[in-house]
Amino acid sequence: MSTVASGMVDLSVVVPLYNETASLPTLYEHLREVLQRLGLTYEIVFVDDGSTDGSSALLLDLAAKDPTVTLVAFRRNFGKAAALSSGFRHARGQTIVTMDADLQDDPKEIPRFLDKLRDGCDLVTGWKHPRRDPFSKTFPSRVINTLVNWVAGTSLHDMNCGFKAYRREVVDALHLYGGRHRYIPLLATQIGFNVGEIAIRHHPRKFGRSKYRFSQRWPALFDLVSLLFLTRFNRKPLHLLGGLGVSAFGIGLGLCVYLSWIRLFQGEFIGHRPLLLLGVILMILGVQLFSFGLLAEMLTSFHHVDSDEHVRAIVRGGRRVEETP
Helix, strand or coil: CCCCCCCCEEEEEEEEECCCCCCHHHHHHHHHHHHHHHCCCEEEEEEECCCCCCHHHHHHHHHHHCCCEEEEECCCCCCHHHHHHHHHHHCCEEEEEECCCCCCECHHHHHHHHHHHHCCCCEEEEEECCCCCCHHHHHHHHHHHHHHHHHHCCCCCCCCCCCEEEEHHHHHHCCCCCCHHHHHHHHHHHHCCCEEEEEECECCCCCCCCCCCHHHCCHHHHHHHHHHHHHHCCCCHHHHHHHHHHHHHHHHHHHHHHHHHHHHHCCCCCCCCHHHHHHHHHHHHHHHHHHHHHHHHHHHHHHCCCCCCCCCEEEECCEEEEECC
16 A cells, blocks of 8 residues: 555655665665555655765656655765654654665564554664674674663663664654764663664675774764763753762862871871872862853753653543643
8 A cells, every 4th residue: 555645654664875776776676565565554765865876866766656755865975863864854654664775674574663663662673683794893883782781771782773663753752963873772762762672684785885984983982972961961960060070079089188197197298199189180170070060050940941842641630631742
């Protein structure tokens, strides 16, 4: 069953891509075959992130022939976060599936994602198992996933898998930019959504080459720090900065007290000891961090606006009167 030209549909498949001309015809045919068997109204949203190999021309031709195909073409390459964000804005589905365009993700897995959503999950992420990628990709991914799970208290095997399924309210609540697309399950968890995971088939790349660069992995750690700060402490910065400041000041004060005891009661000269410099620096750093935390609290209080962004539903008199995304 295909979609109508406008209005909401049951399912949107969002495919961000960059220079994937060779794989697009096969991907389109496989997607159409799977989606038609679902018995749902659907659309396929291709987001061309500034391809230079003719991908947009190929997709434009598909869109002219098939009303279920939508093409969003960027002027230049802006990155995957921008492509996903744009795809979410233009998708009209009550349920949204994202997948890569390199044929490593198997469209036949889509019904399993939808079943997992029906079981009560708001977001379902894939776990490529076994993963058909070289060691240069799998090893850094394992390291970062282990670190993320340890820091955030999650237990997902593949945080950055591009094959995911979302309820509409999840994508409406996400704000993607920079490298935040790598941590969508973490972001959704922090907002309060229920995140699930399924193991999926993963195929070796047949066409083209990976857009992955080893150097892109390490900036992901900075994105993680930024995301944790913004999701956990954006409305209570003093809890983080104040805690660090008090800890630093306490350690510095302890060192200075210890050295003062040595100087006063044991008569040792302490001016040449590195611990004295370290203690003074820690005390100054502690005062600065605490002051920054207070300033951040003042700014947060000044710009804070009460809203119902965290409200899932409102029930009055036993009757649901409002539901918000």
